[in-house]
Each structure stands twice: as structure tokens, then as C-alpha cells.
Amino acid sequence: xxxxxxAIALGLAxxxxxxxxFITMRIFNFPxxxxxxxxxxxxxxxxxxxxxxxxxxxxxPASMIAGFLAGSATGAIYTKLKVNGLLSxxxxxxxxxxxxxxxxxxxxxxxxxxxxxxxxxxxxADPTLRLLAPILLFLLLVAAFILFLRWLFRTDFxxxxxATGDNEVMIAAQxxxxxxxxxxxxxxxxALIALSGSLxxxxxxxxxxxxxxxxxxxxxxxxxxxxxxxxxxxERFRIGIRLICVATGSILFRGLVAATLSIGLNPTDLKxxxxxxxxxxxxxxxxxxxxxGRVR
Amino acid sequence: xxxxxxLTRVFGRGTPNEVRALREVSxxxxxxxxxxxxxxxxxxxxxxxxxxxxxxxxDSGRISLNxxxxxxxxxxxxxxxxxxxxxxxxxxxxxxxxxxxxxxxASLRGIPKRxxxxxxxxxxxxxxxxxxxxGMGLENRLETPIGLLSGGQRQALTLLMATxxxxxxxxxxxxxxxxxxxxxEQVMLxxxxxxxxxxxxxxxxxxxxxxxxxxxxxxxxxxEGTVELDLSGDEKKRLTPAILMETFxxxxxxxxxxxxx
Amino acid sequence: MTVTxxxxxxxxxxxxxxxxxxxEKTPSDTKNTTGATAVPVVGFIQAIEDATIDEARKGFYxxxxxxxxxxxxxxxxxxxxxAQGDSPTLDxxxxxxxxxxVDLIAAxxxxxxxxxxxxxxxxxxxxxxAPSPGIAKLTTTDSAGNxxxxxxxxxxxxxxxxxxxxxxxxxxxxxxxxxxxxLYNSSEPNSVNSMERLRAMCKSLGLELVxxxxxSSNETQQAAQALAGKGIDLFFALPxxxxxxxxxTVYKTMADKKLPIITSEAGLVKRGAFAAYGADFYQWGxxxxxxxxxxxxxxxxxxxxxxIVAVRKKTFNPETAKALGLNPPAGFEPLTxxx
Numbered sequence: 001x002x003x004x005x006x007a008i009a010l011g012l013a014x015x016x017x018x019x020x021x022f023i024t025m026r027i028f029n030f031p032x033x034x035x036x037x038x039x040x041x042x043x044x045x046x047x048x049x050x051x052x053x054x055x056x057x058x059x060x061p062a063s064m065i066a067g068f069l070a071g072s073a074t075g076a077i078y079t080k081l082k083v084n085g086l087l088s089x090x091x092x093x094x095x096x097x098x099x100x101x102x103x104x105x106x107x108x109x110x111x112x113x114x115x116x117x118x119x120x121x122x123x124x125a126d127p128t129l130r131l132l133a134p135i136l137l138f139l140l141l142v143a144a145f146i147l148f149l150r151w152l153f154r155t156d157f158x159x160x161x162x163a164t165g166d167n168e169v170m171i172a173a174q175x176x177x178x179x180x181x182x183x184x185x186x187x188x189x190x191a192l193i194a195l196s197g198s199l200x201x202x203x204x205x206x207x208x209x210x211x212x213x214x215x216x217x218x219x220x221x222x223x224x225x226x227x228x229x230x231x232x233x234x235e236r237f238r239i240g241i242r243l244i245c246v247a248t249g250s251i252l253f254r255g256l257v258a259a260t261l262s263i264g265l266n267p268t269d270l271k272x273x274x275x276x277x278x279x280x281x282x283x284x285x286x287x288x289x290x291x292x293g294r295v296r
Numbered sequence: 297x298x299x300x301x302x303l304t305r306v307f308g309r310g311t312p313n314e315v316r317a318l319r320e321v322s323x324x325x326x327x328x329x330x331x332x333x334x335x336x337x338x339x340x341x342x343x344x345x346x347x348x349x350x351x352x353x354x355d356s357g358r359i360s361l362n363x364x365x366x367x368x369x370x371x372x373x374x375x376x377x378x379x380x381x382x383x384x385x386x387x388x389x390x391x392x393x394x395x396x397x398x399x400x401x402a403s404l405r406g407i408p409k410r411x412x413x414x415x416x417x418x419x420x421x422x423x424x425x426x427x428x429x430x431g432m433g434l435e436n437r438l439e440t441p442i443g444l445l446s447g448g449q450r451q452a453l454t455l456l457m458a459t460x461x462x463x464x465x466x467x468x469x470x471x472x473x474x475x476x477x478x479x480x481e482q483v484m485l486x487x488x489x490x491x492x493x494x495x496x497x498x499x500x501x502x503x504x505x506x507x508x509x510x511x512x513x514x515x516x517x518x519x520e521g522t523v524e525l526d527l528s529g530d531e532k533k534r535l536t537p538a539i540l541m542e543t544f545x546x547x548x549x550x551x552x553x554x555x556x557x
Numbered sequence: 558m559t560v561t562x563x564x565x566x567x568x569x570x571x572x573x574x575x576x577x578x579x580x581e582k583t584p585s586d587t588k589n590t591t592g593a594t595a596v597p598v599v600g601f602i603q604a605i606e607d608a609t610i611d612e613a614r615k616g617f618y619x620x621x622x623x624x625x626x627x628x629x630x631x632x633x634x635x636x637x638x639x640a641q642g643d644s645p646t647l648d649x650x651x652x653x654x655x656x657x658x659v660d661l662i663a664a665x666x667x668x669x670x671x672x673x674x675x676x677x678x679x680x681x682x683x684x685x686x687a688p689s690p691g692i693a694k695l696t697t698t699d700s701a702g703n704x705x706x707x708x709x710x711x712x713x714x715x716x717x718x719x720x721x722x723x724x725x726x727x728x729x730x731x732x733x734x735x736x737x738x739x740l741y742n743s744s745e746p747n748s749v750n751s752m753e754r755l756r757a758m759c760k761s762l763g764l765e766l767v768x769x770x771x772x773s774s775n776e777t778q779q780a781a782q783a784l785a786g787k788g789i790d791l792f793f794a795l796p797x798x799x800x801x802x803x804x805x806t807v808y809k810t811m812a813d814k815k816l817p818i819i820t821s822e823a824g825l826v827k828r829g830a831f832a833a834y835g836a837d838f839y840q841w842g843x844x845x846x847x848x849x850x851x852x853x854x855x856x857x858x859x860x861x862x863x864x865i866v867a868v869r870k871k872t873f874n875p876e877t878a879k880a881l882g883l884n885p886p887a888g889f890e891p892l893t894x895x896x
Binding site (some may be wrong): 010101106107109208213 | 642644645653
């Protein structure tokens with residue numbers, strides 16, 4: 001059961017990464033690579049603060065603010081300096097590498113004997129409950145943020161943000177400063193990604209300079225799996241449902257990793273198996289349509 | 297009152313490809329006037345409209361909308377004063393968002409979009425009423441994503457959106473050119489009705505002679521960056537497509553005979 | 558239609574959860590039948606793919622075999638999982654080992670050790686190729702002010718003392734040397750710690766240390782060339798993954814300028830370094846494996862404890878010596894072809 005619970009807990013902790021990528025990829029149509037750096041930023045800042053004795057409930061929001069700043073930097077470079085979107089993300093991500101090293105002062109900060117958001121659960125006697133507790137906490141946070149984002153995208157401001165990604169010409173004609181909107185949007189996205197970094201560091205017991213490397217692939221996979229799920233339900237447009245599906249995608253992905261680990265697949269084949277899984281998931285709606293077409 | 301003073305726009309200045317799209321165009325449009333602008337390709341008519349909308353900074357000249365000098369303002373800064381319908385029927389609406397959401401944004405044109413839910417039941421009812429004005433049944437589909445609608449429907453909605461907040465000027469940029477004849481007719485009828493009902497100052501660019509003749513209280517014919525013809529009142533009413541074609545031909549021969557550099 | 562959708566989601570969820578529960582039965586079952594003759598299960602967690610790190614694993618397996626625990630003879634079952642540098646995967650691998658209720662966990666490299674220690678405080682963890690828990694910040698301080706490592710942590714660690722001995726070697730082998738060049742990896746915890754130690758040592762020995770830092774093996778060639786051009790007398794190779802993976806580049810650059818390479822890792826001597834004095838990964842893994850075998854035999858946690866690397870040897874490469882025109886150093890073992 002540890003494996004199943006672990007997959008769910010990790011999936012939920014990384015759900016914010018998926019939600020962040022969802023915002024930049026699906027709402028702004030912006031390929032944001034900052035994630036590799038901002039996830040680590042969330043983890044490293046949290047680790048540094050917790051080691052210094054700061055309350056975890058202060059460290060987590062602080063990490064989100066840091067993530068917001070990193071994302072805003074990418075947005076500013078993209079809109080104001082007119083640098084290609086991908087390149088903007090790469091620039092900030094590369095810069096963050098040094099920033100993260102400086103924040104931690106070392107490349108790896110264990111969080112074994114410091115107070116984290118999960119510390120209250122360490123004293124639970126029942127082993128199953130002790131494994132379940134982080135899941136419940138993360139689930140609460142995921143639900144809270146999904147509700148918040150659902151509300152945000154229904155406000156006038158949120159509508160304007162969605163329109164910026166949907167049809168920039170139209171929303172500029174409605175008087176929205178699209179540059180500012182993109183900066184705020186990419187900032188918010190990376191705030192969420194940093195939140196994932198913070199929670200993951202506290203969950204896995206350390207923050208490491210390499211914890212974000214390649215993590216954008218995982219975020220993208222969560223979004224893609226999530227979209228396919230949403231498509232199955234016929235809910236291609238309602239944001240709340242789509243976000244829930246992204247979180248589910250994150251959990252399913254980690255479930256897949258758990259499954260491949262327990263099947264005993266050669267460790268070298270782990271990555272290609274996950275790539276094939278994501279590909280199959282993308283093909284699912286097309287396959288369904290093809291089968292239906294033939295039946296008719 | 298829309299005032300355009302010596303508006304100049306040059307592309308590729310100093311290069312062999314230099315094009316003087318607008319040459320010191322000066323124009324005054326009174327409140328409530330429906331101006332139709334016609335001209336061949338490259339005459340500057342679209343550039344004029346784009347200039348008023350804020351699509352570029354002019355090389356020289358001034359634009360004021362009801363006393364406010366908007367020359368230095370960017371497009372989105374001017375949006376408060378301008379309602380615009382584009383040639384591309386897909387440009388004016390956000391496809392993944394519902395009709396209601398698009399309309400809500402349009403009713404906020406030029407004012408800050410706050411962090412509060414503006415699209416509540418009361419607002420929905422209000423928007424439903426306004427959509428019913430179109431007479432196209434779209435008021436029953438307010439929750440439909442706009443991307444699922446046809447070009448004609450989207451253009452009609454763009455038109456409605458331009459009127460949700462009274463603009464100082466309504467800019468119509470060949471807005472029926474990309475539609476099929478039936479939708480084009482429908483949209484033109486709608487345009488007449490909305491302009492009349494809301495008493496909108498309108499500038500319509502078109503290449504269609506029929507349209508130019510059949511609508512508007514004033515006609516401007518542009519050629520190579522200047523306004524060559526400016527007819528209103530009875531003079532405009534007496535125009536026919538044939539007369540327009542003749543006038544065009546005259547202008548072109550005059551130019552090619554070297555009357556202007 | 559909705560029904561099929563709900564079904565497909567449920568099926569997916571069920572599949573993944575079932576997959577997580579498979580194979581749990583087999584090892585636990587064998588254990589439940591007869592305690593004495595049950596085949597012990599060893600969970601080997603490796604954080605990255607690297608040929609030099611793999612040496613430690615080989616040493617570990619060999620030591621188990623010598624202790625009477627051989628997979629081919631069915632006296633032990635080894636579950637080996639490699640996270641390939643992926644953070645969440647490493648975490649899930651640890652979950653998996655705990656779920657499989659393995660008899661002991663072998664953790665190869667620092668991150669594997671930290672992850673395992675975080676997941677379980679009951680299953681014995683045998684560490685290798687990692688610094689002492691104190692250096693890795695895994696210790697807690699008790700009321701008396703002593704530093705205590707996690708109670709279930711065993712295996713073999715290394716302190717930074719090896720830096721002292723191998724750097725001191727420079728003075729004895731090259732009494733006239735003034736400038737020592739080195740490359741270090743700013744993203745590797747061991748590397749940064751060792752760098753600080755190296756700086757201190759060089760200062761105390763009156764050697765000037767010339768440094769270049771790299772973050773990936775792509776950068777090694779240029780960094781090495783920059784160093785070689787700065788008038789160094791010799792190169793000191795820190796035991797770091799990037800140096801290991803791109804060592805041939807370093808060797809070639811230094812060899813072109815006839816600069817000898819001193820290191821603390823015997824494996825690099827095999828690949829062209831002049832001389833080394835320090836732990837060798839195979840031996841490191843072997844020592845940990847021997848401790849693990851001892852534990853498996855007696856199942857008494859007191860039969861083993863966390864200890865420092867025991868085998869350090871002085872080796873030199875005779876071919877390199879000839880190429881550089883240097884005499885074989887006294888007291889150093891020449892490399893033998895067999896390991």
C-alpha cells in the first residue's frame with residue numbers, strides 16, 4: 001500500500017506543477033520552460049527557510065512569491081524585450097540555477113529534522129493513517145487552489161486573462177494591456193510550480209539542485225493526460241473540471257511509474273515506457289473517433 | 297467630433313520600396329455621421345482606419361476623439377473610445393470563451409477589469425436582452441463557446457460587442473468582405489440598425505461599390521494616400537456604382553499622366 | 558456514454574492500484590512459511606546511472622556472494638531499481654522497497670540514502686558512496702549535545718579526511734610543486750564539501766590552488782584547457798560524477814602539457830591518473846556488502862554499525878609514469894591488470 005499511497009501523495013504534491021503548466025500552455029499558449037528552475041526555487045527557498053527555523057506556513061507562501069517573481073521575469077523578458085518565448089524561459093531557468101545554489105548555500109539540503117508542514121503527522125501511531133495524512137493535507141490544498149482558480153477565471157480580471165491567451169487582438173481592442181496580463185499570468189503559473197517544489201521538498205525530505213531537471217516533461221504529461229480525461233467527459237471548456245483532470249493526470253502518471261517499478265521493468269526502460277504511455281493517452285480520443293466512425 | 301489633422305504614414309522611408317500610405321490626410325467627422333470610405337488596394341483606406349484605431353504611431357499629424365488627443369496613445373489605451381469590427385470574422389471574439397463571457401468583456405471595454413465576478417445572474421439577464429436585439433436566436437445560446445459559431449454569427453456578435461459601451465467612433469474594416477453573400481447582407485442590415493439605434497459615429501471601409509452607395513451619409517474616395525472625393529447629402533444619394541467606377545478610372549488616368557509625384 | 562466513461566476511469570485507477578499491489582505476496586509469503594529458511598530480500602536503490610557508481614554496486618553484490626548470499630544460488634533475492642537522476646522516481650522507488658517489506662535497503666549515493674532514511678526508520682539501510690551522516694546533515698543532536706545518526710542507518714561512509722591524505726601526497730611526490738589545478742562541480746554536494754577541504758589543505762601546505770567550476774560534462778574540456786593554460790604544476794581530480802564521466806578529456810588535456818594527475822580515487826588511476834591515495838568505489842561497496850551479509854546472517858542489528866571506509870590504498874599507473882618521465886613513487890602499488 002505504501003507504493004499506492006506514495007504515488008497518490010506525490011501526484012497531489014506535483015498537481016500544482018500541472019496546474020501551472022496548464023495556465024501557461026492552455027490559457028496563454030505560451031511554452032514556458034521556467035518550470036525546471038522555479039520548481040527548484042520553491043524547494044530550495046523552503047529548505048533554506050525551514051532550516052533557519054521559519055514556520056512552514058510562512059515558508060510555503062514565501063516560495064510562491066519567489067516563483068511569481070521568476071515567472072514575471074520570464075514574462076517581462078518575453079513581452080518587453082521581445083525575446084522569443086522559449087528562450088525567455090530558458091534564460092530565467094538558467095539564471096535560477098545560480099540563484100538556487102546561493103539560496104541553499106549547498107547543492108542539497110536535507111529536511112529530516114526540521115519542522116515541515118508534514119511534521120504534525122510524524123507522531124501518528126497507526127501506520128496506515130500516517131501514510132494517509134499527507135494525502136489528505138495535499139488533497140485539501142489541491143482542492144482549495146482549484147476552487148480559487150475556478151473563481152479567479154470567472155472574475156472580470158480572469159476573463160481578460162483568458163482572452164489574452166485566446167485572442168490577443170480582440171482583448172487589446174477591448175482595452176487590456178496584454179503585456180501586463182501575460183507577465184501576471186506567467187507569474188501566477190510559476191507561483192504554483194514553486195508551491196509544488198516546496199511541498200515536494202518537504203515530502204521527500206530534501207531539496208536538491210537537480211530536483212527540477214526535466215520536470216517540465218512531467219508537467220506537460222499531466223496536462224495532456226488531464227485534457228484527454230476531460231475530453232472523455234465531454235468537458236473541454238469548463239476550467240474547474242479541466243484542473244481536476246490535470247491533478248488526476250499527475251496522480252495517474254505517478255501511478256504508472258509505480259506500476260512499472262513493481263512489474264520489475266528494467267530500470268533503463270522506465271522513461272520510454274512513460275513516453276509510450278503519454279502517447280497512447282493522446283491517441284485515445286482519436287482512436288475512439290476512428291472506431292465510432294467505422295461502426296457507423 | 298473626430299478630428300484628423302495632416303495624418304501621414306510612410307512605409308520604408310528612404311528605401312527604394314518607400315510607400316506613402318497616408319499623405320497629410322485631414323478630416324473632420326461630426327457626431328452621428330456614417331462615413332463610408334472607398335478606394336482601390338493601396339489607396340490608404342485601411343491604413344487610415346488602422347491609424348485611428350491606434351495600430352501604429354503616425355509619422356506626423358494628430359488624431360483627436362471628442363476633444364481628446366489620442367495620437368500618442370497605443371491601441372489598447374484608445375480602446376475606451378473605439379468600437380471596432382475587423383475584416384476577419386474570427387478576430388473580434390475569443391473562441392474558447394462563451395458568448396456571455398465575450399459580451400461581458402466588451403461591456404468593460406476601456407475600464408479596469410476587477411477581481412470580482414461581474415457575470416452574475418443579473419448581468420446575464422441584461423446581456424441576454426441585448427443579444428436578443430440581433431434577432432438571430434443567439435440569446436438562447438449564451439453559454440456556447442463562440443468558436444462553435446459561424447463567421448456571420450461571430451461578426452454580428454462583434455458588432456453587438458462594439459455597441460455595449462458607447463464608443464466615440466465605430467470602425468468597420470471591410471467587415472462583410474469575408475462573409476458569404478447572405479451573411480454579408482444580414483450583417484449590413486444589422487449594422488444599419490445598430491448605427492441608427494445607438495446614434496453611432498461610424499467609419500466604414502469597403503471595396504464593395506454597392507455597399508458604398510447603399511449606406512452611409514457621406515462618402516470618401518481615397519487614392520494613393522489622399523482623399524480625392526468627399527460627398528455628402530444629396531450628392532452622395534445620387535451616386536451609383538457606375539458613377540463611382542467612372543470616377544475611379546478618371547483618377548487613375550490623371551495620376552498616370554503625372555499630375556502628382 | 559457516461560457509464561463507459563466512468564468505467565474507463567475506474568478501470569484505469571484499478572489497474573494502477575493493482576499493479577502496485579502485485580508481487581507483494583511472493584517475498585512475504587516465503588517469509589511467513591518458515592522464518593529460518595526464508596530467502597532474504599535486499600532492496601538496492603541507486604540514484605543515478607554511472608559506470609563508476611556501478612562499481613560500488615558490483616562490490617556490494619560480490620561481498621554478499623562471499624558472505625553466502627548469492628542470487629543465482631537462490632540464497633538471496635536482490636531487487637535493484639535505478640532512479641536515473643529523476644527525483645520523484647527516486648522517492649517512489651523508496652516507497653516500493655518499503656512496500657515490498659525488504660529485509661534491508663542498500664542505498665548507493667547520497668540522495669538514495671537521504672530518501673531511504675526519510676521513508677523508513679525500521680528497515681536497516683546500508684549506505685555507500687556517501688559522506689558521513691553529519692556531513693549529509695542527517696543527524697540530530699541529543700540532550701547531551703551528541704550528534705546522532707538515524708538508528709537504522711548502517712553501511713560505510715567517508716569523511717573528508719581522504720582529502721588530507723591525498724593532498725599531503727602531493728608534497729611528498731612533488732616537493733617543488735607550487736600551483737595545483739582542479740575542477741569541481743558546483744551542483745554536487747560532495748564536490749562542494751571536498752572543495753572547501755581542498756582549499757584549506759592547500760593553504761596549509763603552501764600550495765596555490767587554481768580552480769574552475771563546471772555544471773555538466775560538456776563544460777569539462779574547456780575548463781580543463783583553461784586550467785592547463787594557467788601554469789599549473791599538476792592537477793588534482795576530486796571524486797565527482799562529472800569528473801568521472803569526462804575524465805578522458807581531462808587526462809588528454811593534462812597529458813598534452815605533461816601535467817601529472819593526482820587523485821583520491823583508484824579507479825581514475827586505471828584510466829590514466831598518475832597516483833591515488835583513497836577509497837575505491839568497488840572496495841567501498843564491498844565493505845558495505847560485507848557488513849550487510851553479516852547482518853543478514855545474524856539478523857542482529859548490533860552485529861554491524863555505521864563505519865568509515867577502511868580500505869584506502871596508494872596506487873600509481875606505471876605507463877603514465879613512463880610517459881611523464883617520472884620515477885615510480887615509493888610505497889605505491891603499481892596497477893595490476895586484474896581487479
